[in-house]
Amino acid sequence: MTASTSDQLSAVFGALADPTRRAILQRLREGDANVAELAAPFDVSQPAISRHLKVLEQAGLITRSRRATARLSHLEAEPLRTATQWLVGYREYWQESHDRLDELLARLREPAAETNATEPQSRKESQS
Amino acid sequence: MTASTSDQLSAVFGALADPTRRAILQRLREGDANVAELAAPFDVSQPAISRHLKVLEQAGLITRSRRATARLSHLEAEPLRTATQWLVGYREYWQESHDRLDELLARLREPAAETNATEPQSRKESQS
DNA sequence: CTCTTCTAGAACGAAATGGTTATGAATGAC
């Protein structure tokens, strides 16, 4: 069960390594969305977004369902916890600056505002 | 300063997406090491390890110094904190299962044993 | 059934990634 963890970690970290995919996750915090909605903020084609979604899905970061002809993406944060736990294993190396660790711990208990500042790239006028 | 954060996140997550690089970080928890020492557990050539180290260095996860002809790698955990903070921004989506979040928080305050079980790939008999 | 909507897949190209071997550069020992 530890061997597969390595692969899942690689998949999750790999998925998170792309700004577009992180922005997609960010968008999904507002609620489920179909591909067109997810593609809207980006200057890339719809198939490109579909493949980003596939990467996210294979990393377990999203699940998908159907509503009519649309496919809704739903954020699944479980892999993020796995990744966080891995990172937390290195917390002893942060502790040179305790105040910032305390700050992190404080934010873990806050009601949670928006922490991420992920800016999508420039829009293109598509359906004009 | 938020725009560069996106690139740093991509670099860090990208660096962590490789099992060999994660294992190198794991090794560096025991202390600084030269390239030969870092390469020993893996069945890859020395230049391959050198390039992994370059990736880790560019992500800010290690720094390097010289001791005679050797180059020592030193773990720098600051980027791990940055990555963790990004992930923590999604904690509200974990909270469906509160007990496990509590467990994570508990581990954040523990004296820290080894949390990561990263197994290096098969050894090769080099200096027999 | 036909038509429209929404999305995935096929086919392709450019660039990045991860590995190799061979070689050169830096440093200390002699």
Place this chain on the structure above:
DNA sequence: GTCATTCATAACCATTTCGTTCTAGAAGAG
């Protein structure tokens, strides 16, 4: 200086990744 040690770089190759356009398929509307 010469030699040995340690590592980085160059050159190359195979694979993956990320984008494109074009097309096909699935699901509801008429």
